[in-house]
Amino acid sequence: MSDKSNQPSENNMDRRNLLKGLATVPVFGLFLVNLWRKIRRDSLMKSNLLSDLVQEKSAPAVISSLSDSRHLNIGIIGYGGRGSHLVRGAGFATKGWTDTVSENARKNKLDKGFATFMSQEDLNCSLVGVCDLFDVRANQAIDASKNETRPGRKPQGSANRYRHYKDLLADDKIDAVIVATPDHWHSRITIDAAKAGKHVYCEKGLTRTFDEAVDVYDTVKETGITFQLGHQNRQVEANEKAKQIIKQGLLGPINLVEIATNRNSPWGAWVWDIHPEGNAKTIDWDTFQEPSPNKIPFGEEALERFFRWRMWFDYGTGLSGDLLSHDFDAINQMMDIGIPKYASSTGGIYFYKDGRDVPDVWNATFEYPEKDLTLLYSATLSSNSPRGNKIMGHDATMQMGGQSGGGSVHGFIVTADSESTQYKDRLESGIINPKYPIYTYSPGSKQIDGVTSATSRYFANKGLLYTYREGKRVDPTHLHIKDWLDSIRNGSQPRCNIEVAFHEAVTCHMATESYFQGRRIEWDPVNRKLV
Amino acid sequence: MKKLNSAILENRCQLYGLVTLRALIGWHFLYEGISKLINPYWSSAAYLLDSKWVFSGLAKTIVSNPTLLGISDYVNMWGLTLVGVSLLLGIFSRYTTLVGMGFVILYYLFAPPLLGLEYGRPGEGSYLIVNKNLIEACALWVLHSFPTSHIIGLDRFFNQSASN
Numbered sequence: 001m002s003d004k005s006n007q008p009s010e011n012n013m014d015r016r017n018l019l020k021g022l023a024t025v026p027v028f029g030l031f032l033v034n035l036w037r038k039i040r041r042d043s044l045m046k047s048n049l050l051s052d053l054v055q056e057k058s059a060p061a062v063i064s065s066l067s068d069s070r071h072l073n074i075g076i077i078g079y080g081g082r083g084s085h086l087v088r089g090a091g092f093a094t095k096g097w098t099d100t101v102s103e104n105a106r107k108n109k110l111d112k113g114f115a116t117f118m119s120q121e122d123l124n125c126s127l128v129g130v131c132d133l134f135d136v137r138a139n140q141a142i143d144a145s146k147n148e149t150r151p152g153r154k155p156q157g158s159a160n161r162y163r164h165y166k167d168l169l170a171d172d173k174i175d176a177v178i179v180a181t182p183d184h185w186h187s188r189i190t191i192d193a194a195k196a197g198k199h200v201y202c203e204k205g206l207t208r209t210f211d212e213a214v215d216v217y218d219t220v221k222e223t224g225i226t227f228q229l230g231h232q233n234r235q236v237e238a239n240e241k242a243k244q245i246i247k248q249g250l251l252g253p254i255n256l257v258e259i260a261t262n263r264n265s266p267w268g269a270w271v272w273d274i275h276p277e278g279n280a281k282t283i284d285w286d287t288f289q290e291p292s293p294n295k296i297p298f299g300e301e302a303l304e305r306f307f308r309w310r311m312w313f314d315y316g317t318g319l320s321g322d323l324l325s326h327d328f329d330a331i332n333q334m335m336d337i338g339i340p341k342y343a344s345s346t347g348g349i350y351f352y353k354d355g356r357d358v359p360d361v362w363n364a365t366f367e368y369p370e371k372d373l374t375l376l377y378s379a380t381l382s383s384n385s386p387r388g389n390k391i392m393g394h395d396a397t398m399q400m401g402g403q404s405g406g407g408s409v410h411g412f413i414v415t416a417d418s419e420s421t422q423y424k425d426r427l428e429s430g431i432i433n434p435k436y437p438i439y440t441y442s443p444g445s446k447q448i449d450g451v452t453s454a455t456s457r458y459f460a461n462k463g464l465l466y467t468y469r470e471g472k473r474v475d476p477t478h479l480h481i482k483d484w485l486d487s488i489r490n491g492s493q494p495r496c497n498i499e500v501a502f503h504e505a506v507t508c509h510m511a512t513e514s515y516f517q518g519r520r521i522e523w524d525p526v527n528r529k530l531v
Numbered sequence: 532m533k534k535l536n537s538a539i540l541e542n543r544c545q546l547y548g549l550v551t552l553r554a555l556i557g558w559h560f561l562y563e564g565i566s567k568l569i570n571p572y573w574s575s576a577a578y579l580l581d582s583k584w585v586f587s588g589l590a591k592t593i594v595s596n597p598t599l600l601g602i603s604d605y606v607n608m609w610g611l612t613l614v615g616v617s618l619l620l621g622i623f624s625r626y627t628t629l630v631g632m633g634f635v636i637l638y639y640l641f642a643p644p645l646l647g648l649e650y651g652r653p654g655e656g657s658y659l660i661v662n663k664n665l666i667e668a669c670a671l672w673v674l675h676s677f678p679t680s681h682i683i684g685l686d687r688f689f690n691q692s693a694s695n
Contacts, residue, residue, distance in 0.1 A: 017687065017688075017691065020682060020683050020687055021621075021683075021684065021685055021687035021688050022685070023550070023621075023683045023684070024550070024553075024554050024557075024619055024620055024621055024683065024684060025620060027554050027558070027619060028616075028619050028620055031558055031561060031562075031619065035562070035565060039569065109591060109592060109594075109595025109596070110591065110594065110595050
């Protein structure tokens with residue numbers, strides 16, 4: 001009897017226990033329902049956005065088999081700042097450099113310079129010849145050729161020094177040369193090297209003058225050597241990705257492209273260090289200035305001109321060959337724009353009143369009437385304001401560098417235009433918001449780089465310091481040298497071959513000529529003349 | 532398990548208040564964890580890189596070592612998720628309140644809003660010394676001191692089977 005009367009209350013207790021124990025389970029269920037709705041909404045948004053429209057294709061893998069096929073002997077002509085970087089790209093660094101960067105990596109764990117160098121592929125080549133007009137640098141190059149701290153196998157021997165580049169070119173065991181002299185020597189050395197049957201990697205800008213560019217083009221074509229111009233941006237994954245997006249028409253018709261240079265430091269304005277050991281005994285000044293239009297005797301000014309040659313038109317073309325050339329080539333890589341019909345430019349020496357004759361503020365416009373396109377270049381060496389490069393389409397704008405990075409280097413963002421025709425429906429339905437990017441490309445976002453100095457950041461933002469292959473950080477200069485050596489081995493054309501090099505050279509020289517002449521310059525493609 | 536103060540047990544308002552707080556914090560942890568789990572690009576690196584004050588050196592060490600960074604990412608993603616589930620369902624909540632407290636105190640210490648410390652990340656509020664991490668840590672302390680999962684939550688069943 002008593003059992004019977006207790007049963008309902010025990011049942012009640014059990015039910016209450018169960019209810020209390022599971023009381024928050026519905027909240028968990030509510031969470032899951034909302035999570036599912038959120039994921040579904042996000043994936044729907046995403047599928048409506050560019051990331052789905054863009055066929056996912058990673059950058060071409062680095063082919064590693066070719067390097068083993070044939071050992072190549074290379075020579076370096078001009079082992080300055082850039083020359084030493086190029087030689088490092090081939091796998092040879094001075095002991096001073098490897099010691100410093102390994103020490104940097106030890107002190108600052110975010111500094112990946114040493115690790116990036118040591119993880120380069122062994123390109124199966126030797127640095128056998130060195131030519132530099134400054135003894136200190138020639139000796140450094142020899143030191144680099146035999147430094148055992150390098151990626152891959154130990155070096156096979158030590159490089160020979162040649163006082164004149166012609167002696168280096170006469171050495172039969174040299175297969176290929178890297179030309180990293182000031183611009184006023186590029187054409188002579190490249191032409192002589194090609195005639196001697198050596199393959200050439202020439203630093204940008206291709207030449208100091210327009211006529212020289214035509215001569216180099218013709219000689220490379222006639223001799224059939226493998227020629228690579230030093231625009232390492234050709235290896236940058238972000239540029240290939242951007243090219244894909246543009247090719248698919250996702251930006252719509254593009255009528256204006258804006259590229260810019262902003263720097264604000266003496267170093268960025270080519271006021272480079274004058275080496276304390278530079279003097280009449282250690283520098284072959286007469287040979288240095290031989291091809292330049294104006295000559296001066298050796299002295300303090302000559303020292304300055306030797307180490308800061310980019311500040312004078314006697315040896316280079318200032319902003320044109322140094323920095324416009326990079327950005328132009330990147331746009332040419334993405335959009336295949338080629339040589340413009342017209343170019344005009346203006347500028348002046350407004351900040352650095354230090355005896356230079358190249359402008360420090362310079363703006364150039366390039367017209368492509370057949371492509372309905374204007375390319376605008378604007379440069380200042382006295383402001384770091386980040387502008388980045390913008391490809392402005394009717395439907396969307398692609399921005400690289402500048403303020404587009406969102407913390408990432410060498411990425412880009414694509415933002416829809418509020419008046420876009422292509423995205424009209426999606427804009428109206430709210431799927432696309434013109435305030436936010438519809439596509440963001442930030443390679444290596446899970447990797448951390450310790451890019452510190454302002455000039456390094458400038459280059460990194462333009463993707464010239466590092467790129468990524470399958471998420472791994474690689475120096476594009478290494479990839480560019482590798483591309484050249486691989487092309488020599490298999491007889492193919494490297495990415496920045498003489499055709500695109502010629503586009504770069506003519507475009508830059510048109511703008512420089514316009515600055516000199518104070519008028520618009522027209523390209524005559526039939527007679528290959530500037531008119 | 533420590534019993535809840537009888538006054539609180541009798542005062543429904545206080546009990547439900549504590550349970551609601553537990554469920555809300557659980558929800559927050561759970562979504563923080565899951566959103567990281569489903570985002571292939573998420574990494575703790577960005578937060579750690581911006582670290583200031585006493586733990587900035589440790590943060591730098593973690594970021595510069597891929598293995599440590601991997602562990603940090605993994606512990607954050609799964610730790611937050613599991614603490615979230617535990618608080619929400621009321622299972623082992625007595626212990627996970629402490630784990631959760633550990634997480635938020637670390638977030639606070641890696642980037643405290645102290646005078647003179649400037650952060651690269653844009654903040655979502657205005658803080659002086661006290662921020663939401665510190666408040667959430669204190670709320671978890673309260674939940675640890677006034678456990679509710681053995682009354683409302685799955686812990687109730689464990690508690691019962693233990694007492695049976």
